[in-house]
Amino acid sequence: MESTYFLSSSNSHQEPAVYRQALVNKRHCKAFVSLRSVNSRSGETGCVTRKTATSVQISTGPLELDGVFEASHDQKELFAATGRPCIAAVKEGRPCAVLNYGQSGSGKSYTTNCFLQLAFQELFKGKSQASTAPPAAQSSSLSDTGCDQDAPSTVRISIVEEYQGKLVDLVDPAAIAQTSSVGLSGHSQHIITCAQDGSQMVDAAMKKRHTGSHKLNSRSSRSHLIIIFHVETTISPANAPRSAPAKTSATFSLVDLAGSEKLRQTQTNGHMKNEAMHINSSLSALQLVFRQLADRRSSHISHRNSQLTMALKDCLSGQGPLNLVGHISSDVASAAETAATLKFVHGARKMEVRRSPASSPTKKGRAELEHANAQLQQANRDLAEQVETLKGKLSSCTASPSSVSSHISSSLPSGSESSTAFTSPSGAPSPIASTVPSGSKSSPAASSSSASHGCVCVFENLDRHIRNEPPAVTSWLSDSADSFLWLDEYEAAIQRALCQKAQQDEANTRICQLESEILGLQGQLAQAGRDAVEKLESQASGFQDCIRQLELETILRQQQHAEDIAQAEAKLAVQAADFQAQAAFLQAETECQMEEAAADAQSRLNAQALDEQDHISRVEMAAKAMQQEHAAAIEQAEAAWQLQVANVEVQAQQLQECLNTCESQNLSMQQHHTAAMDAAQTQRAAQAAEVQHRLHLAKAQQAKLLQQVSAAELAADSRIQALAVNMAEQHACIGVLKSDRSHLQEQQKAACADADRQQEELAAAAATVASATAAKVQAAAEAAALRTACALLQQRVTRLGDGIAAVTKSAKGHLVTWGLVHPWALS
Ligand SMILES: Nc1ncnc2c1ncn2[C@@H]1O[C@H](COP(=O)(O)OP(=O)(O)OP(=O)(O)O)[C@@H](O)[C@H]1O
Structure with missing residues (x-):
């Protein structure tokens, strides 16, 4: 039985937040720009131009970024720079995200659609046809293609939109997507086995997304779209380090943010005006979080200001790549929005991985968590030992066919050879001769347990032959009736073998039970971890609320003072x-x-x-x-x-x-x-x-x-x-x-x-x-x-x-x- 262990994945649903926090300050957000050189509105272009592959020229001078791409023809290059590293990272078990940000009508949804197709291709590289096998079989089949050594064994997809402060599951409307201190939860996850599956699912979900028409975009997104790829990857032994776990699990989030809008420009009214206000509000919350993450002095990250920032909390944690794509236009009429987008995108480069005070547990909570974790690890080790013991017992009950045949041979009357014993008096070859290697002799002292498997095989072969070719076997049996004087002994050996097989089945059953228990305990462990994390996060959120309240009170008191x-x-x-x-x-x-x-x-x-x-x-x-x-x-x-x-x-x-x-x-x-x-x-x-x-x-x-x-x-x-x-x-x-x-x-x-x-x-x-x-x-x-x-x-x-x-x-x-x-x- 193949043992699979999870890597120390940063997925928040599998590990406490305390282990998910990177401890080293380093830049983790890369900023890219997708530049659309159109002059649809004002007829003038040139407020911003691509200077080099990593810089744009604006009125104040060049602005350095991590990549600048022409939107009209560089979508693949843009994906190669932003999406592909994320796919690689998610396969390694690191959470990652690509965020599309920009003014309404700048091409975010267009790029997101392109990225989806490219991501599916990247994930299912080498697998062109959708498999009809059940998921379990699919998992193995995906990794068995041989096209990609670390191809994901399972890919599940979730599609959620944040619309006017509410989360909506676009694949399964019955699912109640919600955010908590640990991020997004409650959303449905759907296994996809090929790019086609994914495309169909995304197309169906996109139809449900809230859109509207205004002056800048005839099909403007009125919600923030979050597409999550839950990827589990089995790492081949050749790639895995000796002591590394063999299975990883992480998420890749592709986010299409609704466009920032100026009501004057979009000229929206009524319902759409409300939508625009919600969009701008949640984008402001996102900008604030980015600013706080980029500011070393900031001790508080305001994730809770909106559902969007809560849902993206994991993506912003800095444990994996975060690529921000700013969509800008060279249109002079959009100069202000372009400048704002560039400022935001450029500022995000300063974001550093750090321990977020918002998610850091209290000392007491951390100690409790570490204690619980130590206990769980001990329980895990005990279970692993039990499994190993049972495996040893099982292996001692398992023997090769040769040992069985030798045992049978040893059971034969003296002087009889196995080759003649399974040969009819007429010289017809025995239907089971192939199952008993000729000339193989083993010690009579070989254990009956080691012979059991061979006996069972012989017996099963014989049975199959009897069922498949009853006349031949019957005649062979009748011809050889005299020669089977040892049959009683053989039957006795078969009985013993059957008995040992029953023991083996029992052991197997026990192993299955233990494995299921282990899985259950692992689930309990994960659940306990999640509960503990959730509890700590809720405590932390409580503390945050208190801190916010205190800060507010402090500000009020300061004002009063x-x-x-x-x-x-x-x-x-x-x-x-x-x-x-x-x-x-x-x-x-x-x-x-x-x-x-x-x-x-x-x-x-x-x-x-x-x-x-x-x-x-x-x-x-x-x-x-x-x-x-x-x-x-x-x-x-x-x-x-x-x-x-x-x-x-x-x-x-x-x-x-x-x-x-x-x-x-x-x-x-x-x-x-x-x-x-x-x-x-x-x-x-x-x-x-x-x-x-x-x-x-x-x-x-x-x-x-x-x-x-x-x-x-x-x-x-x-x-x-x-x-x-x-x-x-x-x-x-x-x-x-x-x-x-x-x-x-x-x-x-x-x-x-x-x-x-x-x-x-x-x-x-x-x-x-x-x-x-x-x-x-x-x-x-x-x-x-x-x-x-x-x-x-x-x-x-x-x-x-x-x-x-x-x-x-x-x-x-x-x-x-x-x-x-x-x-x-x-x-
Ligand atoms: N790179 C591109 N090449 C060709 N057409 C594009 C490109 N980018 C955007 N478009 C077109 O521009 C229009 C607006 O694009 P899109 O809907 O993606 O903008 P958006 O930023 O998502 O806007 P909103 O925020 O309002 O949803 C669409 O008709 C889209 O087809």
């Missing part, structure tokens, strides 16, 4: 203007306030100076008042003292007068002797007691005056101390004022002058206080003088007392002497 920033800037400008105005106002206000503060400070200083002056004047007045009070007190004290002194002097004079009177009376009494002596003595004693009393009073008054003087001195001292404290406080205030004045420059001078003036005044006050102190000293001196006078007065009083005592003693002596009084009366 820009607006906010503009508003904020406007507000800030207004606020800045306000602030400036406020700052100017505040500055003016501050200056006014400073001026006012300076004026206030000045006035306060002036007021303080005035207050100080008032205070000093008050202090001075208080000092003056105290001095006056002190002086008054001193004067009062002096007056009181003088009054007292005067009183004492008066009393002393009065006492002197009394003494004089007493002396005169004493003289009179001396003249009148005894009676008057007692009365005079008593009177003198009473007078002396009164004088003593008055002296005592005078002394008390003197002491009181002395106390008053000392109290006045204490009060004066305390007043002087209070004045000194006040003066110290005034000095402190002056210091504070000085420090304040130091901070105020110009005003300080006046304040200092005032302070100096106040200082001077204070000095004057101090001088006044000093003079008051001097006056106090003087008063003290006067008090001392008063005290001295008092002492003198005391001495005079003492002397007066002594005189009085002496007078009294002399008077008493005279009285005793005179005998007026007895001495003892005087003691």
